[in-house]
Amino acid sequence: MLRVLPWFFVFCIWGAAAQGSQISEQQRLLEVYQEAEDFLEVKPSRTLALLTQESDLSALSLEQILNWHITSIRVAVALNAIDQMEQSIIAILKYREAPEFDGKLVSVASGIGILLRKLGYYQEAELSFLCGLQYVKEPQRKVALLISLAIVNRYLGNNEQSQDINIFARKLSIENNLSSHQARTENNLGILEFGNGNYKKAEEYFRSALTISQSNARRAGHVLNGINLLLTYLVQGKFDYYQRLYPSIDRVTQAFPDDSKKAYLFWVNTAFKKRTGGRVMEHDRQKLEVEFLTVNETKLQEILMEHFSEELGVSVALPPIRDIGLFKRSWFAEIEQCDWDKLKQIPYSDVLQ
Numbered sequence: 001m002l003r004v005l006p007w008f009f010v011f012c013i014w015g016a017a018a019q020g021s022q023i024s025e026q027q028r029l030l031e032v033y034q035e036a037e038d039f040l041e042v043k044p045s046r047t048l049a050l051l052t053q054e055s056d057l058s059a060l061s062l063e064q065i066l067n068w069h070i071t072s073i074r075v076a077v078a079l080n081a082i083d084q085m086e087q088s089i090i091a092i093l094k095y096r097e098a099p100e101f102d103g104k105l106v107s108v109a110s111g112i113g114i115l116l117r118k119l120g121y122y123q124e125a126e127l128s129f130l131c132g133l134q135y136v137k138e139p140q141r142k143v144a145l146l147i148s149l150a151i152v153n154r155y156l157g158n159n160e161q162s163q164d165i166n167i168f169a170r171k172l173s174i175e176n177n178l179s180s181h182q183a184r185t186e187n188n189l190g191i192l193e194f195g196n197g198n199y200k201k202a203e204e205y206f207r208s209a210l211t212i213s214q215s216n217a218r219r220a221g222h223v224l225n226g227i228n229l230l231l232t233y234l235v236q237g238k239f240d241y242y243q244r245l246y247p248s249i250d251r252v253t254q255a256f257p258d259d260s261k262k263a264y265l266f267w268v269n270t271a272f273k274k275r276t277g278g279r280v281m282e283h284d285r286q287k288l289e290v291e292f293l294t295v296n297e298t299k300l301q302e303i304l305m306e307h308f309s310e311e312l313g314v315s316v317a318l319p320p321i322r323d324i325g326l327f328k329r330s331w332f333a334e335i336e337q338c339d340w341d342k343l344k345q346i347p348y349s350d351v352l353q
Helices: 004-039 044-052 062-079 082-093 105-119 122-135 139-155 159-175 179-195 199-215 219-236 239-255 259-275 282-294 298-312
Strands: none
Touching (some): 004 044, 044 062, 062 082, 062 105, 082 105, 139 159, 159 179, 179 219, 199 219, 219 259, 259 282
């Protein structure tokens, strides 16, 4: 009996140590996650680095693991990190049969929709956003889904529908004090107005969106809203306004890890130099051609071509339209909570209420 007792105590101590180690690792991961959350709006590149440096999340609860990957999707969207978006979506869908998954379905549907839009599968993206809207309860998430739905409708050529959705989303944003979402709706409305040639109205939307993004320290919005506002100043010949705004927008753009935005700003500023008497040299034209391919949105490439390519003496072309067919990733069809065939029949009048 005396010999058994010491071994019993050894096992107790070992078990307690193992449990303590597990708790310690869980606490460490939660601290990493909290730091990543803190940087999400102000320095998303730091958030992505923190989340992707951890490969073993087994010390966390399933709820915590799902939150980890959802935050990873959010920051990947902000940084246009498409591969990371898909990796995180696949990681989440491993748990699609768990009870905890249902509570994350809205976030997952949103992430999938954004991924599909960036890959060019616009109709499937639209269905993903509609699926999320079937389950959403919180105003903040509803507005985010509506914004995404409006964007994909613009890509589908449904500009009037896109405008209606954005106006509705803006109204909900104001009613629920969701200023960051309001900025996104105003930026999107500005893009639509710009496309219609209503540059003054576009300027008003972009200026309001920029003011909100600056006050919220939302760097992604600060960069995009700022470049868009510079664009409207340029096409209207408001060069004094442009010169006052450019230094601050250039500074935040160069510090932001998004090559597409840097390329966009380079095109706009080169056009500004040309219109204010500067010369466009051959090395500038060569860089314009390279940077045009770096701009990752076809709609934005169309704007740059239409307004600047001829006067800058640059020969660029849109990428050929690919017949990409249906999205065939197996995990897409396996999301049983989304009845894809039924979603195709939903009238938009049901969405805007």
